[in-house]
Amino acid sequence: MKKLLLQGILQRPLTEKAPAADETALADLAETVNRAAKKRLGRSLAIRQVDAGSCNGCELEIHALGNAFYDLERFGLHFVASPRHADILLVTGPVTKNMQEALKRTYAAAPDPKWVIALGDCACTGGLFAGSYAVAGGIAETVPVDLHIRGCPPHPEKILQGLLALLERQQSL
Amino acid sequence: MTKHDHSTSRETPPAGIVSTETWESICRQMAEGQYNLLSLWGDDGFVRMAVWDIDANATHIVSLDCPDGTFPSVARHHLPALRQERTIRDLFGLAPLDAPDERPWLDHGKWGVRAPLGQKLPATAPAPYVFLPVEGESLHKIPVGPVHAGIIEPGHFRFTASGETVVRLEERLGYVHKGIEQLMAGADLSHAAKLAGRVSGDSAVACQLAFARAAENARGIEAPPRAHRLRALMAEMERIANHFGDIGAICNDAAFSLMLAHCGVLRERVLRAADACFGHRLMRDVIVPGGVAADIGAKEIDILRGLLEGLQKDFSRLVQLYDNTPSLLERTVGTGVLRSKLARQYAAGGYIGRASGRDFDARRMVNYPPYGDLQFEVPVRADGDVNARVWIRILEVRQSLALIGQLLDGLPEGGISAAVPSAPASGEGFALVEGFRGDIFVWLALGKDGHVRRCHLRDPSWFQWPLLEAVIEGNIVADFPLCNKSFNCSYSGHDL
Numbered sequence A: 001m002k003k004l005l006l007q008g009i010l011q012r013p014l015t016e017k018a019p020a021a022d023e024t025a026l027a028d029l030a031e032t033v034n035r036a037a038k039k040r041l042g043r044s045l046a047i048r049q050v051d052a053g054s055c056n057g058c059e060l061e062i063h064a065l066g067n068a069f070y071d072l073e074r075f076g077l078h079f080v081a082s083p084r085h086a087d088i089l090l091v092t093g094p095v096t097k098n099m100q101e102a103l104k105r106t107y108a109a110a111p112d113p114k115w116v117i118a119l120g121d122c123a124c125t126g127g128l129f130a131g132s133y134a135v136a137g138g139i140a141e142t143v144p145v146d147l148h149i150r151g152c153p154p155h156p157e158k159i160l161q162g163l164l165a166l167l168e169r170q171q172s173l
Numbered sequence B: 001m002t003k004h005d006h007s008t009s010r011e012t013p014p015a016g017i018v019s020t021e022t023w024e025s026i027c028r029q030m031a032e033g034q035y036n037l038l039s040l041w042g043d044d045g046f047v048r049m050a051v052w053d054i055d056a057n058a059t060h061i062v063s064l065d066c067p068d069g070t071f072p073s074v075a076r077h078h079l080p081a082l083r084q085e086r087t088i089r090d091l092f093g094l095a096p097l098d099a100p101d102e103r104p105w106l107d108h109g110k111w112g113v114r115a116p117l118g119q120k121l122p123a124t125a126p127a128p129y130v131f132l133p134v135e136g137e138s139l140h141k142i143p144v145g146p147v148h149a150g151i152i153e154p155g156h157f158r159f160t161a162s163g164e165t166v167v168r169l170e171e172r173l174g175y176v177h178k179g180i181e182q183l184m185a186g187a188d189l190s191h192a193a194k195l196a197g198r199v200s201g202d203s204a205v206a207c208q209l210a211f212a213r214a215a216e217n218a219r220g221i222e223a224p225p226r227a228h229r230l231r232a233l234m235a236e237m238e239r240i241a242n243h244f245g246d247i248g249a250i251c252n253d254a255a256f257s258l259m260l261a262h263c264g265v266l267r268e269r270v271l272r273a274a275d276a277c278f279g280h281r282l283m284r285d286v287i288v289p290g291g292v293a294a295d296i297g298a299k300e301i302d303i304l305r306g307l308l309e310g311l312q313k314d315f316s317r318l319v320q321l322y323d324n325t326p327s328l329l330e331r332t333v334g335t336g337v338l339r340s341k342l343a344r345q346y347a348a349g350g351y352i353g354r355a356s357g358r359d360f361d362a363r364r365m366v367n368y369p370p371y372g373d374l375q376f377e378v379p380v381r382a383d384g385d386v387n388a389r390v391w392i393r394i395l396e397v398r399q400s401l402a403l404i405g406q407l408l409d410g411l412p413e414g415g416i417s418a419a420v421p422s423a424p425a426s427g428e429g430f431a432l433v434e435g436f437r438g439d440i441f442v443w444l445a446l447g448k449d450g451h452v453r454r455c456h457l458r459d460p461s462w463f464q465w466p467l468l469e470a471v472i473e474g475n476i477v478a479d480f481p482l483c484n485k486s487f488n489c490s491y492s493g494h495d496l
């Protein structure tokens, strides 16, 4: 373990070490998101994720945002355990009828100002599950949505871009 | 009863209709341990049951006509059938007689319709869901969910604790029920395959493999050899990606986040390679009925060999780290023990069964191509605790890495897809394949128009979720996340 820990301290982080151009772009992007968040809120952003009926694919990519390649936390963006601490609700899945009530309550529990991001094709429109007896449609049919991020699931980088777009739009209001 | 030997038979399996007596006798034999329940599901006026014949290594499918809308309860003899039986009532309105539990399961009274796949009756006001009573002195209840604290799927857990110790856990699931079986009905094969890939996102490859094999079985076609190998390649990549994620997450729930960080890197590397080679990080929609939709060339093979080399080296260091960290082992060893008897009774698939002495892996038992041509071992342990489930994953990662090497070495030239005959034809087919979480069963009936008449996809979680309730008993509340992660059941795969 010592070796691995030491390596963690001595080596440069994966994000910077990796040569690919898109990864530099990624770091820039996350930095911009952070700056926008600071400007808008005077602090970093708290995100609460809500699965309203997803297939769990979108969750996998949200998880990926936390790995060393994307390392969301180093830019001050972080996931919180309660909607009461959240600035952003990041909602996935078509809204199943069995989750609709829970989503409404979670939304009500988040303090203002708050933003809702519908993440993934299902969250945007209900995706392939639209029209089912068990599905109430996209997120916007249950709670107001500020931003839609398409993809099945969206690439982690696209999720970061989405966060940025949301903040910029809020600033210009 | 019809019998299908997987390794030889390719003909369309007729789902044999049996008498009530035969049905009940199969249930009793299942209770005695001669058969494992593979799945129990509804159809128009029928209930169907797939069992695994342990001695013969074969799947049997039987059907029971339910002209009066009832069937003799299977769970009365064999409890693992209980939740599927409750689901048949919810979805099809077919009622199990003398069932040990009359409560609904997936139907929370929110759909606006009852028996949506059966008679489509108007909804009535839902009765409050009553959790099973727990009696005793100084017990307290802890309700958790459906919205949980982490980035995780929704479900409800009702703990009854005495001090720190969990006396009883009762799960309530169904929150992410999307009505997939109904959406499948009437869909053409390619659309239905897409739906299969969205049953449980982490098992997109395995579910689509199972669906494709069932469809090929129903249409009497066989994917070409190269497609078999590419499918296996993706299936093994999916397996290691998920196992990396799980190993990291389990350790993280024991407050050892270093492992999560390192495993997260390995997982990301697999996903990036998947994206580069197959055009999608989760390799979704690549496996289609008839074969695969994307081929790989020299460049992709290089990427995958590079990936393998890196993973082999880095993973063994992580295994050492796991094994040499006493504070971590202190949490995982002896925690959440699943007894072998229960694992066998429930025919628990995947690492859960294999960590508790149940030696079953569909790749070996069904021996579908290309696994008969490949060298691999199926690791089994007897201790059944969180540590054992971590170790099974570790050993499986090693096997899968070796399999990926073999697959890359022996990739035959040739086509990647067999045409599905354009003339529509009805038929039935099924498949049992090994996903990262365990065996996935698909049964498929095609209508005369060649579209799906009915498709039933059974995620391994169906028989794993109930065991989590047993495993947590006597453990402290704080160890629940650890036990839960070591199971990593799918909510979406179960709720469908």
Ligand code: SF4
Pocket: A053, A054, A055, A056, A057, A058, A092, A093, A094, A119, A120, A121, A122, A123, A127, A151, A152, A153, B198, B201
């Ligand atoms: S958008 Fe795709 S990955 Fe996300 S929940 Fe829907 S089906 Fe799953």
